[in-house]
Amino acid sequence: MTRVLLIEDDPGVRRGVTLGLRRRGHETEAVGTGEDGLESLTAFAPDIVLLDLMLPGMSGLEVCRRIREISQLPIVILSARSDDVDVVVGLEAGADDYIVKPASDEVIEARMRAVLRRLAPPPHTSVTPGKPEVHGDLDLDRSALRVAKHGTELTLAPSELKLLLFLSASPEATFSRQQLLEQVWEHSYYADARLVDACVKRLRAKIEDDPRRPRYVQTVRGFGYRFGPL
């Protein structure tokens, strides 16, 4: 059972999604505005936020940024807008995934689960508990799920953290966007390669000294991304 906070202004969609998720056994709270949503964060203490982008008053993007400032709570955007620019802007605001409406409860649940599972350590790496790995200026603690740069702890969104952990587990190995989608997002669909690009961009902004000349997460033109060589 997952505690889901749904921020959606349209009553029909709110009721529909709530009904679908409740039937699948999730505890759902639905609010109509961004302000109410931010209040519910502390009162309801959700495991995940489903966020509509077009809200009256405070926009969904703003809500997303505010949540990201204070917590690493997983955020999934649920929007009727499907243009590339909307998706990329939404993802760059700090969301972990982007679902285009209309979507069935099955899809919504699958995406939510994938985002939540992302925090588990990658299965193909052996983890030494409590001993941070050191990559250049970065300290990665796989068991505590903490990343520090120059000793300062970084606030990473779940998708950013998982991407970093996955890439750094196999330094200098190149992964295609498709592989990253499957491993990190658990999607197997080409449509969402922009998820990877947006997340890499956000991650670079946080860990790189110069995001335009990345040192940690490097682009391999025509293939994908790799971690290092440092």
Next chain:
Amino acid sequence: MRRRVVPRGLRTRLVVAFVLVSALSALTTAALTFRQARAAILDRAQDSAVHDLRTQVDSLAPDLPASPEDADLRALVLQLDRANGARGWRTAAAFRGGAPVAVAAPAPALPARLRATGGTARGAVAQRFHHDGTPWLAIALPVTRAEEPSRPSGLVVYASFSLASQSRDVDTLVSAARAGVVPVVILSAVPALLAARRVLRPVRRLRSAAEDMAAGALDTRITVVGDDELADLGRTFNTMAATLQTDAATLRSMEAKARRFAADVSHELRTPLAAMTAVTGVLDADAAAGDLRPETAEALELVADETRRLGRMVEDLMEISRFDAGAAALHLDEIDVGELVGKTLGLRHWQDRVAVDVPTGLRARVDPRRVDVVLANLVGNALRHGGPSVPVRVRAGAVGDALVLTVTDEGPGIPENVLPHVFDRFTKGDASRTRSEGSGLGLAIAAENARLHGGTLTAANAPGGGAVFTLTLPRDPA
């Protein structure tokens, strides 16, 4: 085949025509003047000669006997020759058809025709002829007696003299005319060039304006000067441009509105669809669990199916609107074609129904999402229209710089009348089955995706039956 020798340029043609006209008129004037002057000179020479001869003959003839002998005639001729040395004529006289008697040697040449007509003529007869390369004039003057002027006396006096001096006058006239014509013709080229420039400048302006318009600058106008036909043409051109510009603007705004409408409608449809789609899973689960009465279960299933269909159609409409608005962006990535084909089929659980023939290691720089859409659409169509048990085959290969993907089935193929419209929106392969599974936009979207890549998508029927769709994309191997 003979080539036309008419000059191509308007300017050349105008100048040539102008010069031709002026040359023709100058020549005509010169020729007419020359003819008149020549006739006047010769007639005067002839008249004065006839007059002189008649005066001389009139004063000498009365002394002749009625039937003069050769000696009498010789005396007459001698006197006549002496009388007009200045003109330098040579005379002869004949009586009643006899041979003309002359004194000077050699005897003057007399044209035979003059001798034939001279004997019977009632007045003086003159004839011009050439002798030793110079023009001569011969005169035959029948002599009448003073007492019987109506009856010829049978005596004919001939005189002939050279027209060399008159001919010289005429030659002077010809050279004068020629000297006048040539500079006039040459000089006429100057006003011709000026006139051509005057005419051609507006024409050239009109041409460059028309070229601008053809290039899409519909706000092109030309400045109209004057009130001639060319100015009228310029005004008409401006009116045409204004009308065209207004029409184009109207058309464009209408088109934009229509596109906006399609996009807005699809967008608005999404919200209610989102609510409906979110609960279709609930309906499906309950219907499948058998908790409902059979009719209710069937109704719910129908609603769920139609909702999904509507959702797909709205998706397709949104995609088409994006193409129409030019908002569709290409995200190129280098991918392995075999992997992509496998993924596309695997995602839709088609692996067992489709034969794949893709060389390993074939890479291309494409937008994988868009190629996936095209491929899924083509294979989906083939599986649907080709019939359930018909083999569908996907082949890929590199042809030069292009990646060529073909999807073939062995079904009934595409009807000939549908083939040209197969990529039009809402074209259905089978008119009787208007509510097929697809939205009718799939192939249109596929074609747009191919075009966005700078490639092509074509449809044809295989000779052995079945449809063949060929997707050709630039491969751009990095």
